[in-house]
Amino acid sequence: MKDAFVIFINDFMTKYLHYFTYLLLLLCAPVWGLAQNGTLKGTVKDKTTKEPLIGATIFIVGTYKGAATDFDGNYEIKDIKHGDYTVKVSFVGYTEKLYNGIRITKDQTTQLNIELSEQGKTLDAVEVVGEKNVVDLESGKSEVRITSADIKEMNVRNVQGVVAMQAGVSQSPDGLQIRGGRVYETQFVVDGVNAQDPLAGTGFGTEVSSGSVQDLAVITGGSDAEYNGTSGIIVTKIKEGGDQLKVYGNWQRDNLGFNKMKGSAWNTDIAELAIGGPVPFTNKKLKFFTSLNVGLSDQYYRLTANQLKSSILPDSTLFSPRQDNKWSHTLKLSYEIARGSKISFTNQHSILVNQNSRTLQVVGFSNIMAPGLQYGFANSLDNATTYTHRSNLSVLNFQQLLNKNLTLDVAVGRLFTNLRADANGRAFRDETINKIYDPASIVTNPVVVYNPGSDTSFVLPGDGLYNNGGISTVWHDHYVNELTLKYKFNYFSPNKRHFVTFGQEHKHQDLQWADVSSPWVGAPIKLPDGTYIASRSIGTSSDLWHVKPSSGGFFVQDEIRYKGISAVIGTRLEYWAPGKFADDAVDNPDALVLQSVRDDYKKQTTKLFGLRWKARLLPKLRVSFPVTENNVLYFNYGHSMRLPHPRFVYAGLDPKYQSRSALSDLGNPNLNPEVAVSYELGIKSQITRDFGVTFTAFYKDYFDFIVNRTLTFTGDPTRRAFAINQDYARIRGLEVMLNYRLNKNLRATFNAAYQVATGKSNTAAESRLQIEKNGSVNTTKEQYLAWDRPFDLKGSLIYTPDTSAIFFGVPLKGFRFFLSATYKSGLRYTPQRFAGYDLQGRPKYESIDTDPYSKIGSAWFWSDLKITRDFRFGKKQFISLSVEINNIFNNKNAQIINPVTGTAYSYGDALPYTQRDPVYANPQSSGLPPTNPARYMQPRQILYGVSFSF
Structure with missing residues (x-):
């Protein structure tokens, strides 16, 4: 029944989207009929x-x-x-x-x-x-704005947590995905400049705590020309100090000391200290805000290393006492030079240390929708990969009112990020190798014999978890030094009918990438007689480059308002230069670059300032107008683009460091950006001053996604995975958002989304396998994308009782309540079909590869509750006690799907025949056991907190 409904909705979205306007009009009809x-x-x-x-x-x-x-x-x-x-x-x-x-x-x-x-x-x-409107009738964007007052009531820790609660945003093991887009497609902006690590592929490049946010805008459709996110835009403004000194602190933990790793606790501490106000002796013109935020947890897996060690931090004991460690510091200074002239400086610094493999997601190569627990090292996490991510974002902002109709905004920023992955702090490799480093599962006592008493007996293998003392095969280090200059002029026509914005954003990057598998391979081997066997290889495979690309864009838009009609017409001219490294590779006959790529690169680029440049024009259109009073219809159309991950461009182009592995990566300096063309139609209705509804339909076409092909060069026996622009995808969906202020004490929100995301493949590596299987790059067959989650429903309730409220005889004065709930479709998977039994009686199941990701796993549901009691000692001084319950009903939400059952594995469930089955011990069993604790999302957790403000 569920599948039939999904098919019906999918057909409707594909074939009958043009009828959506009539549906919107019908929905508004009851409101029109009541008007007087x-x-x-x-x-x-x-x-x-x-x-x-x-x-x-x-x-x-x-x-x-x-x-x-x-x-x-x-x-x-x-x-x-x-x-x-x-x-x-x-x-x-x-x-x-x-x-x-x-x-x-x-x-x-x-x-x-x-x-x-x-x-x-x-x-x-x-x-x-007056109070903030429940719906913005003047804006034709699909946008949600959240203030610091709104965030204060939520049970969130950082910007990602705030964004995940909004319509059209799905949080998955990969990260945040907006309207069916990929994790890396969202643009993150902090105080006017980019805050995304272009190499990690995880979205945010810096950790911004929720307590440091002044306001936040989540734009899922109809963005302005100054932005260029193909999926969505997250715009964050950091808090500034006020006219009076204010100190705030907060500490939450999930245990009382005796139950650190029991029940609903897994040794979690979250702390924040923030101070803001005027700097003395500056006549309140210079103001400051600073905060320190710490989040430490041993996670719900109940698996911990003795100590996480980082090779790029001076004191691992201080910065990584637990399995998941987050540190961030915020500083903002603002100075009013004169009326209409202001300057500010922001510094956002964060450190993350963990063993979560999702910390580094090489776009197009990483496993899709998988949690980051390294389960193979469950018995020896001291040998697993430890990830250290450091970031520092510095922004200088200047605002000037040039005259009554013209303002200037200038932002100068520097983003530095560094990510190191190694075998829990171990050096790149020893000077000499004299033992086995590869992790493996070996048979240990007690030895169990299979098929005893017969002519032939076998020894059963181990449980699949590494136990030979081997270490992580991953060694990775990259850094990003990105300098940004952005200026923007805002012009208001005297009659207030035109609002023109124009300016430029330019970024220069310094990127270094070192990615090595099994780095000890290639080190000298010391023989018993004291001699050495030397090798020149760097690991079993490696990818090393240092590049300095540049990119940016000129943008202009005019917002025209006349008698209730708003029209925004804009465009962005995006330009980019791969840099001298790519230019030299194209000119170097020893570099592994196809001749056709060399020719096209020179034809399709323009040489300027010593570099070769490309450009693309991205038009945008936004229109909104009333259809009746307080009912505004809006339409958005726009182009946006995303430059490919640098690994697809630069890998293997340096002849000195070319990898000789079996299927090494080869970059393509002539790659074009991935492009999205989006359409959106919706209506915003303000039913009353306290009740607003937004209903939206959207459609996106994506093309020029990266595809890998296999190439060989004359005289080079190594097969190469070569990147080209070939793949495409399309996403369509419906969203409804309701905002209701029942009174000044009670507010409720609800949003629901349905979407379908299909395309040719999920990753560049997957596309290569499809090409080899089909024998052609021109296949047009679409499949559901792995991250497609059709249904997503969210609701929240904020209740601040008045002084007279009583509940079962208990006065509620001073209490605050926040309740939220989320229901969303489970993860997609490729189904399996029954194929008989083996001699042991185990049922055989085989994958239906012709129907990839066609099934949806068990749905996710969780609800959270936060109860706060304030004890006030004046108008602005208080101490609060809180209890926060996450996943109230302890729902078991599956994030590793058993493709036979459609849910997470439970003992006795049938499994794919290629997977180890604890019920049917077999000498041919291989791989990890299905009992990974990360197969479920986190269970119930209870946090106790205390906070103060004065």
Whole structure:
């Protein structure tokens, strides 16, 4: 039944999306039928002189209705349907003003007298009166804005946690995915500059704690021309200090000392200390904010190393006392030079140390949708891979009001990241090798004999977990030094009908990559007689390069507003240069570059400033207009692009460091970016001042994804995995978002999404196997993508009782409650079919490779609750106690799917015949056992907290 419904929805989305407009109109019909008429009138005056303003414009947002003041400053707008509205008031030379929640009543006149302030040298373009609207009727974007006050009520630790709660965002073992896109496709911006590690492939390049965020915007559709994320945009603004000194602290832990690794506790501590305010003796012009955040946990797997060691940190004992260690420090200084002129400096530093293999996701090569526990080393985690990720983001921002209609924003940033992966802090390799380093599972006592009493007996193998003292085969080190210059001009036309933005963003990168498998291979071997056997190889395979590419873009857009209609027309000219390393490889006859690639590279690039450049134009269009009062229809169309992971461009191009492994990687300097073309149609409805609904349909076409082909060169016996632009995908979906303020004490949100993501392959490596199997690169067959999660439903409730609230005789004064729940489709998998029994009686199942990822595993569901009790000692001083319960009902959500059952493995379940089965011990068993504790997401966890503020 479920599959039939999914097929129906998929067909509807594919064939009947053009009927969506009519569906939106029908949904709004009940609201239109209830509308009645009223009048809005009043005066507009200068706030200082009280003189009437002649010709001031009063406009009702979400409608076509408006008026201008007469010679006495009076205005009147008639025939307004009953409801709650936002009223916008503007006048040349004065600050624009928004009045939220103005109620118009049937057959009555609502009086609204307005005073405007003359626009001085201030950067604030709009003054807002009243509560924040539950839906933004002026914006044609699919965007959610979250303030620090909203974040304070949530049970989140960092920006990723906040984003994961929003519509269209799915959190998986890989990371955050927006509207069916891949993890690396989301653009992360902090204080105006890029904050993404371009080499790790995990999204964020720096850890930003939720307590350091002033406000956050999650843009899933209709982004401005200054941004260029193919999936979504996450824009974060760091907090600034206020006019008064404020100190805040928070500490949470999941145990009371005696139960560190029992029940709902796994030795977790989370702490934060933040201080902000004016710097003394600066007349409150110089303000600061700083915070230190620590998150330490031994994780729910119940598997720990004796000590995680990092080879790039000075004191591993301090920075990595547990299995998962997160440290971050934030500093922000802001100085008001003069009215309308401001400068600020932000520094965001973070350190992560763990053994989670998802810390490094080489895009296109990593396992899809798999948790990062290195289960093979379960009995010897001291020998597993330890990952250390350091990052430092520094941003200098300057804002200047040039005149009443023109502002300038400048951001200069430096992002430095360094990721090291090694065998728990061990050196790259010893000077000489005299023992086996490869990890393996060997038979140990007690030895169990299989088929005893027969003519031939066998010894059963071990459990599959490494036990020979071998160490991790991974050694990786990369760093990124990215310098960014971004400037942007904002122009407001005197009549406030045009808002023009134009500017440039330029990035110069210094990237170094060293990736080696089994690094000890190639080290000298010392023989018993004291002689040495030397080798020149660097591991069994290696990829080494140091490059300095550049990229950027010029952008311009004009937002035109006229009588309720908003149209945004923009474009971005994106340019990039692979750098001197690629240019030299193309010119070097000894480099392994196809002649056709050499020719195309020179034809399709333009030489400028000593480098060869490419460019692409990315148009954008956004339109919104009222269909009835407080019901706005919007449409978005846009192109965006993402440069391929540098490994696809530079691997193996240096003749000195070419890998000679069986199937080594070979870069393609002429690769083009991956491109997305997106379409979006939706409606925003403000039913009342406290109830808003947004309904959206979206469609995205992706093309020029990376595909690997296998090549051989004359005189070179090594087969090469060569990258080209070939793959494509398409994503379509529906979203609905509801925001409801029941009263000032109770707020509720609900959002639901349905999407379908299909394409030719999930990774470049998978595409190579498909090409070899089909014998052609031109196959057009699509499959479900591994990260496609059709249904995603989220809801949250924030309740702050008033002073008179009582629950079963208990006064609720001072309490705060936050409840959230999430339901989403399980992970996709390729199904297995029954193929008989073997001689041991074990059922055989084989993969249906012609139907990849066609089935969906058991659904995920969890709910979280946070209860806080404030004890106040003044208007701004308080101490709070909290209890946070994550996964209240202890749901077992499967993140490693048994393709026979569609859920996580339980003892006795049938397994694929190629997988080790504990029920049927067999001498031919191989691989890891199916009992990986990471096959389920985290169980229930209870955190106890204390916080203070003064």
